Amino acid sequence: MPSASRRSLRFPSPPLPPEGFRYFPGALDEGEQRRLLGEVLARVEQAGWFQPTMPRSGRPLSVRMCNLGPLGWVSDRDGYRYQPHHPVTGAAWPDMPPALVRLWERFTGWPDPPQCCLVNFYRPGARMGLHRDEDEEARDAPILSISLGDAAVFVIGGRERRGPTCRLRLSSGDVLVLAGEARHAYHGIDRIVAGTSDLLPEGGRINLTLRRVTHR
Ligand code: MD6
Ligand code: FE
Numbered sequence: 001m002p003s004a005s006r007r008s009l010r011f012p013s014p015p016l017p018p019e020g021f022r023y024f025p026g027a028l029d030e031g032e033q034r035r036l037l038g039e040v041l042a043r044v045e046q047a048g049w050f051q052p053t054m055p056r057s058g059r060p061l062s063v064r065m066c067n068l069g070p071l072g073w074v075s076d077r078d079g080y081r082y083q084p085h086h087p088v089t090g091a092a093w094p095d096m097p098p099a100l101v102r103l104w105e106r107f108t109g110w111p112d113p114p115q116c117c118l119v120n121f122y123r124p125g126a127r128m129g130l131h132r133d134e135d136e137e138a139r140d141a142p143i144l145s146i147s148l149g150d151a152a153v154f155v156i157g158g159r160e161r162r163g164p165t166c167r168l169r170l171s172s173g174d175v176l177v178l179a180g181e182a183r184h185a186y187h188g189i190d191r192i193v194a195g196t197s198d199l200l201p202e203g204g205r206i207n208l209t210l211r212r213v214t215h216r
Contacts, residue, residue, distance in 0.1 A: 015164040017156055020142075020180025023168070024107065027175035028146070033199055036099055037148050040208065043068055043094035044119055050088050055079045062126035068117040069096040071213045073135065080135045082116060082213050104210050107177055108142045114210040122152065122205040124194035130161060130186045133178075133211070141212035142179035148172050148208070149200040153190040161186050170207075172197045 017023075028036065049064040052075040067073060071082040072093045085092055096117050104114045120128070133143060147170040154176075157165035167190065170176065178185070192205050200206065 015157075015166050017166055017168075018158055018180075018182040018185045020178065020182035021156065021185075022107075022177040022179065022182075024175040024177075025171070026173050027107075028173040030173070030199075033148055033173050036097070036146070036208075037199060037206065039097040039099060040068070040117075040119060040206070043097070047086055047091065047094050048089060049121065050074070050086065053077065061128075062122075063128055064121040066119045066121075067093045068100070068119065069093060069115055071116045073116060073118045073211075082135060100208070100210060103146065103175070104144055107144050107175055108179070108210075110141055110212060112138075112141070112212050112216055114144070115213045116211045118209045118211065120207040120209070122150075122189065122192050122207070124150070124192050124203060126189075126204075127191055128189040130155065130157070130165075130188040132159075132184060132186055133209075134184075136211055136213045138212045138215050139183065142177050142183060144210040145170075145176040145178070146208040146210075147174045147176075147205065149197050149205040150203055151193040151196040152205050152207070153193065154187065155190050156182070156185050156187040158185050169193070172199050 044066040047066055049066050052061045052065050058077050074087045149172055151169050151171045153167055154170045155165045155167045157163045
């Protein structure tokens with residue numbers, strides 16, 4: 001056996017993120033983060049957070065959610081889906097801030113505009129189990145993710161739930177694009193690293209994911 005491969009057996013390198021994983025650390029400066037957060041929270045406070053629950057079991061997820069744009073992702077006893085209205089109030093989701101549409105164009109270059117901005121709110125202790133985003137019809141379109149507030153440990157593997165994973169700390173202002181193979185990979189949030197940002201006055205983390213849901 002050549003010595004290089006013997007060495008890699010003794011010191012296995014951590015798995016690399018899948019093809020199509022694009023990470024832009026510090027893409028938004030503090031002013032941009034504050035402006036974006038203000039635009040998002042003004043809309044979320046008007047619409048209200050909801051508490052998603054697991055299909056079948058009805059067990060609550062630890063993350064609170066809201067959506068902006070024509071379609072919103074929801075989860076309850078009936079399953080996962082996109083719908084045009086808030087699951088509690090029945091009101092249409094607030095509009096998507098134009099700044100988010102510009103970030104979508106700049107970071108994804110996708111020809112169709114985003115239809116959903118899912119807003120996830122994590123208090124310290126909240127997490128998001130390993131999952132794949134597969135409720136969209138347009139699963140070929142990338143997903144753009146923006147992190148605001150406390151840092152989080154992001155985990156990503158491959159198409160198989162039990163395969164090897166790699167982890168990465170997402171900090172406030174970081175942008176991530178899942179395209180290509182990475183778009184179909186299992187991923188989740190292991191934990192929030194409390195006290196790492198003062199963007200949110202009471203701490204915690206907000207993650208925005210922009211999605212194209214339907215084909216044109
Ligand atoms: C989060 N992110 O960062 C969870 N999904 O709070 C996701 O689940 C995610 O970052 C699809 C594409 C990018 C993501
Ligand atoms: Fe996801």
